[in-house]
Amino acid sequence: MGLFRRGPKRDGRDAPRDPEFSFFSADEGARFRAQVREAFAEQGLEVTVYTDMVSDSAGRQFGLGNLAAVCHNDERGPRVWPELIHQHVGMVLRTMDAPSALETLPAEQIRAQLYPRVVGAEGLDPRNFAYARTVAPGLYEILALDLPESVMMLTDEALEPLGDLPYLRDQALYNLRGLPVEAHETVKDSEGMRFEVVLGDSFYTASRVLALETLVRQVTGEELTADGALVAMPFRHQLAFHAIHDTGMLPALNAMAAFAATGYEDTPGAISPYVYWWHGGTLTQLSDRDEDGEGLQIMIGEEFQELLERLVAKEKGHLGDEN
Structure with missing residues (x-):
């Protein structure tokens, strides 16, 4: 599972787009829905196909959003869509038909x-x-x-x-x-920006923000301080964090804002495109879309501003001591 996913080579962005799933071209959307209909038929179930769901004769509805995103994000491209769709439809029907x-x-x-x-x-x-x-x-x-x-x-x-x-x-x-850490990668640059990303097939990977202190200890071997951490949960299989120790959190904040926004787009199990400040178990949102909705902006409240000023003063004090 990559950090920055590259879409497979498919129809260009200049092709007419699907009205429901804009990451598909109109032709890709039609092909996807035809394959969904065929997969249900193979299971002995005739369905009516709508733009965002299918419905059977008993009135049961099956949403297509997550499945469409799974197909879109598979780097092998449309050649594997029939297999992915067949597996998904089979799993959904087995789950629905089995006793609770x-x-x-x-x-x-x-x-x-x-x-x-x-x-x-x-x-x-x-x-x-x-x-x-x-x-x-x-x-x-x-x-x-x-x-x-x-x-x-x-x-x-x-x-x-x-x-x-x-x-x-x-x-x-x-x-x-008690869950294991399935995979961990460090995102960093030559200027010292750094944050950690936990990845996994588990549907609860991003939800480990609820037990962040335990996760940080597992990944880094260190304890979070009272200043907390920056966190991002773009979708269910990723959780990014940067433990706050100094003003190095500022470049991490900017990088994580872009990371979260990118990871959130067109993914199954999308959670949030924003970065948050975790402190004492509380999450405070730090990034948002700008006014025209095209870019990102950082939002710093009074409490986070006080933290930043304290860290800046602390670093200036250290520099003064060295001089």
């Missing part, structure tokens, strides 16, 4: 497979996830059940028979802290 894991798994096993997930507001129905905890503006923590072929996001109704919510959340966080 909440009914078949013992409570102890459910708790052992429980994890917290950080998700964006898009697609999260507050009527079904009233318990969701706000992590940052537009970001929420929910609980999910990890299954062999899928992840079940647990609604209020699903959680009710499982026990006390604070206890379930504590158990989920315990499980999250």
Whole structure:
């Protein structure tokens, strides 16, 4: 899984675009949907294809957004789309047709497979996830059940028979802290800018921001200070961080802002295109789109400004001592 993904060679950007998935050309979108229809037919299910979903005769709806992004981001190009689509459709139908894991798994096993997930507001129905905890503006923590072929996001109704919510959340966080680091890369330049990126196939890689102190210790062997860290969670399989020690956080902040915005675009499981300041478990947004929506801007609030001024003064003091 690369840090900066390169799209496969496909139709040029000057080709007419698909009305729903702009990363596809119109022809690619038509080909993608035809292959989706064919994959369902191979499973014995006739579906009506819409721009963003398909629907069967029983009224079941299957969204296409994540699958379209998976196909778009596969560097092997359109030649592997039929295989990817076939695998996805088979997995979705097996999951839907199988008995609910909440009914078949013992409570102890459910708790052992429980994890917290950080998700964006898009697609999260507050009527079904009233318990969701706000992590940052537009970001929420929910609980999910990890299954062999899928992840079940647990609604209020699903959680009710499982026990006390604070206890379930504590158990989920315990499980999250126990996950291994699948891969780690350092992004740096010749001028000293540096930040760390944790990558993995796990659907909970980005959600490890909820247990950041443990993750930083695993990756760097060091403890976070009270000043915290810069973090970015562009999509579910990546988490970037820079532990704050000095004003070296400023070039890291600018680089991470670009990294987050790029990683967020057209990815399955997109979470946030922004950088945040993690301090004491709280996330404060530091980057945003500029007014015309074309570029990025850094937003520094009063508390972060005080931190920056203190670090600058500290470095000036050290320089004075050396002189």
